[in-house]
Amino acid sequence: MTTTLIRQVRLNGQQQSRDLLIEQGRIGRIEPHITPPPGAHVVEGGHRLALPGFIDGHAHIDKSLWGMDWYVNEVPRELPAIIDNERRFRREQAFDSRRQSERIARQAIRLGTTHIRTHIDVDTEIGLRHMEGVLATRDALAEQIYIETVCFPQSGLLGRPGTRALMEEAIKLGADYVGGIDPSSFERNPVAHLDAVFELAAKYGKGVDLHLHEPGELGAFSVELMTERTRALGMQGKVTISHAFCLGEVDPGYQDRLIAGLAEADIAIATTAPANRQVPPYEKLRAAGVRVAAGNDGIRDTWSPYGNGDMLQRAMLMGLKYRWRQDRELAQALHAITRGGAEVMGLKDYGLEVGCRADLVLLAGQAVAEVIAEPPRERAVFKAGRLVADRGECLF
């Protein structure tokens, strides 16, 4: 493995530039000036910012249409109709999840993402095709990006006989987490759905990451049920609730009690900071010690035309949603797309300190807040010390 010296970069936006010596894929030294060891590959940092590799804590890389013909969206607004439409699209188009997951993963890598947690549809029509496709992409890109998988019963776990067995197969294939979806509003039976999800997770020693779009008190009830099950099964630290709009919708006193429960059960939150919904109260959650990740959610799929895979754009959207304008507020957005995601994914050795794995992004800008407010396209991306993308192109 090459030794690389990155000269004069501003770690996390600090004013003073530093040299960074990468040995064996890890950050070996950080000093004002380091003499290149013999044979070292030298990269001129040119006082660019160095940020930790971005973490997309909630993605759907199995279903992106990135690089395909433009999909003209005529899909109704209701969740069941959206899901039905997607299944129909797949039947008619012979959608290639293996190819598409690699396309969107490469796009993410170009833009500095080094870790993704992705939810992967499992249902009685596509079976395990998407799981197999993403796992193949994961293995093919193992040296360029870390992909963590959630087997996700997008079409429901209760209504379609055979889904539970498929979920079990998906876990055996290698899913890292067990997914779930709106236990009441979509599945119509919160206890049965959550029991099924948590039992599967407990049986195979996996964690849980559940999509919760339910509004207000209904969603809050699901949060309560998840908190109870996490405690009862001793799954503290292994459960994530994705979206959790309800946490931003209930009254402040109830919100506090829900957050205290999440903190005690060490349940994490993943948010996409949508403009059109209430969002989990980021500062309150963090103050209570709850781990919070940010995610891009679906990128250009049959659900939504938006997104480009850029976690800096997600940080901008977080900033706009949470009305973060001060530089120190925007540092929270950077936290969410880096360290916050690492906390939720339980990554070891993540960060820009000596001993950490050298996953990092170099980009031009005067301040962290600047590159969030207006993300530059040109980035140099290192994964385990190896330059994997530069100036918008993957180098593999």
Add this chain to the structure above:
Amino acid sequence: MTTTLIRQVRLNGQQQSRDLLIEQGRIGRIEPHITPPPGAHVVEGGHRLALPGFIDGHAHIDKSLWGMDWYVNEVPRELPAIIDNERRFRREQAFDSRRQSERIARQAIRLGTTHIRTHIDVDTEIGLRHMEGVLATRDALAEQIYIETVCFPQSGLLGRPGTRALMEEAIKLGADYVGGIDPSSFERNPVAHLDAVFELAAKYGKGVDLHLHEPGELGAFSVELMTERTRALGMQGKVTISHAFCLGEVDPGYQDRLIAGLAEADIAIATTAPANRQVPPYEKLRAAGVRVAAGNDGIRDTWSPYGNGDMLQRAMLMGLKYRWRQDRELAQALHAITRGGAEVMGLKDYGLEVGCRADLVLLAGQAVAEVIAEPPRERAVFKAGRLVADRGECLF
């Protein structure tokens, strides 16, 4: 004036490409294939999309820090504190509004904006400096972009003696519209503020464009007072309410009555579609016949670090806020940044039809929804038939 033939572009995203002949700065012919007249300048469209020049219906180009050292934002959240901070910043920095307004206008031109309505601060400290600066920029860039001006009492019209006289001077200098700001929550006297604004406008035969951030019923009361004054003074068609979050906050029945009043008085709305506030109900307003423009608001100033001057990004943010996912829904976002703005600004001969002024943008993409969801950086921008920007660079 040169004759220009733009070959094979897809007008407003239509499937079939057309040739566009531009004569005397106007669209002279639109046909499947046009033989270049002798001496015509020929531009290969390459089946790019051709969209009308973008219209920023609510800007503050007098106060952008674009191209200056990064401004570290430590500003409190409250409106009076933000305004005080800005005045202090200007005292300490000798801010050059002439230079800055041209910088951000050039940035807007690069990205396809051909028309801007900008609010320009007038107060007892800077006096008419910003007005003079922006008017000089307007004149300097008159062939590249149309800049319409609103003299804006950002620090209030009632509290600081001398402001009203300065506003009058600003109108005499050339302001096209009289501005105003939250009559109750900021000015503390809705009748006195609105009377002052409308009287000034009526006296000089100008229109009104007022910043209304007031929430819920308080804001709605201001809408009522503005509607009454518009009718009483016969100013139908000459008044805009900017932001008007309150229209998205009151109950549906009251909302309907307010909208009916706006429609009857032909009062327009300008929105920035902020992620962190409720927004005016776009579809309802348009269905009632209310003209609606979109605007970028302040770009990278002491208020906010966000924005880059791109109206396509604003269209994306509108789409995210209004949860527009269908292609035909996203067409509304395009409308807001083009024709909707033209309606609010009362532009004649705007659009991509024969006889219209040739203000247009060429950009690569399969569909209008695609270039909104992921705005491409490379654009060719024509103003009155002249190429004023290409591939991110101004050509003047």
